[in-house]
Amino acid sequence: MDLGSTSKRPVLWLVGSDEDGLSAAIFQRATDQGWLVVGTQPTEVGEQKSDALHFDQVLEPQSAERAVSTIVERYGRLDGLVHCHWTMVRGGLIDSSPEGLHDGFMANAKEAFLCTQAVGRYFIQHHHGSIVYVVSIHDEKPSGASLSFSMAESAIAMLAKEAALTLGRHQVRVNAIEWGAQAGDDRRFFSAVSALYDDYQSKVPSRRLGRPADLADVVGFLLSAESAHIHGATIRVDGGFLLHYADEKMRPVGPVDVG
């Protein structure tokens, strides 16, 4: 792309990380839908790599404003934001340092807030835009693994509702997805005080754990015109994991799909 020209494709700022495959899947899905995706390091997405920018973690307003201005200067437009950046600092009330709790919270919640402010101002000017936050199911369900992470995810889910009110009056759509029960989550959210992830695959009614593509499909839907009347919603995408109550009735009789 020539610098300074306006992209014919809508431009999406994806604030994410590559660690769990979620950002790469979202990148691919959005690209397939015609978006030009920037703002991450999509090492697994082939030809789109050349259009990727990289921004450091946003913890100051200037960083967010600079990211938006860089995108607009380079591509001539900005049409969407997907925030899917999880920073998880393990530890609870007993064993966490003040610094660990504070930094873990801010790395998630403050980043989402500052990104929202920056894109919100731009979207309001253009009466157009879409924001999707990907939060963990631990915005509602405690894990025992990371106090700062759960607090931050819940804060971001509330940010989504607040932003939906403020920005919705300017034709900007805002929604959130609660994502969970992905392969590896038993290690990520391991806890000595919670049995939530013990044999967790059996707690998903289908015994099929979530795949990054499952999340990407819903993100793609929320970015599309098909979801035009979905606004301020929090959609839980966990395969029914959090419905679990009694082990005996949740165990399936069919083959297991490990995802």
Added chain:
Amino acid sequence: MWAKASIVAIVEGGNEMAERTSEQPKVALVTGAGSGIGRGVALALAAKGVRVVINYPPGEEAGAEETGRQVGQMGGESLLVEADVSKPNAVNSMVSQVLGQWGAINILVNNAAVQPNQGLLEYRNEEFDWVIAVNVFGAVWCSQAVLEPMKRQGGGRIIHIVSVHAKRPTDFDPVYAMSKAALKMLTRESALELGKYQITVNAVAPGAVAIGQPKYGHLRPVVIPSYEPRRKLGPRRVNRMVLGRVGTPEDVGLVVAGLADDANAWMTGSVIRLDGGSMLG
């Protein structure tokens, strides 16, 4: 001054306090107890015979003294302690002071909160940090500081004052709502973690509570964003309240006192909505 006389009396009784028995009064630390909901909580606990630590932020001693005066009128005991709850060192110092005076902390009520009432796009960086520091981490630091005493005592009650805006957006202060949502998860996560010590953690989520004219920058819960314009709505506002009125600090205090009771031993991780039915409308 009444408040200082009260402290002197407690100091004089220090040796006796160090030999507490199970029949001695419980001790509750209430943050932001110099006004509004915090005062209502302090008075409700004092009415049940609980010794109340009235925490207040620097510069707001007058409100704390008034709360102490009202506790004294009821025949209760109080201890005024100045501490900015957003500072871990100040919180630890406060807890040490309480333990030195009364030897125990059985109940912690995390009430202190600030609410700048800024819009999403108007919020300044330092305001975001301030709201999170007081509303979220003030509760975290206080909870951490009372853990060891409560564990030694064989249990305790931690109660957070959340808000209906932990669930429903404010449309006038997004970071306040974010902070209250975070407190909701502090309630659930720490309930999970502390249950084995018989420390219960619950929260009350008040709706609109009449606490007087909000003042920017005051360390107290403020529920109504634009008090004057809304008051002009009069009947329309009242009509939103299923029970015909907004709440009072006493309404909140009664529920907190019930949660704090020894008999309420099986409830933990709960967030109780207390809004006169307003969220139904």
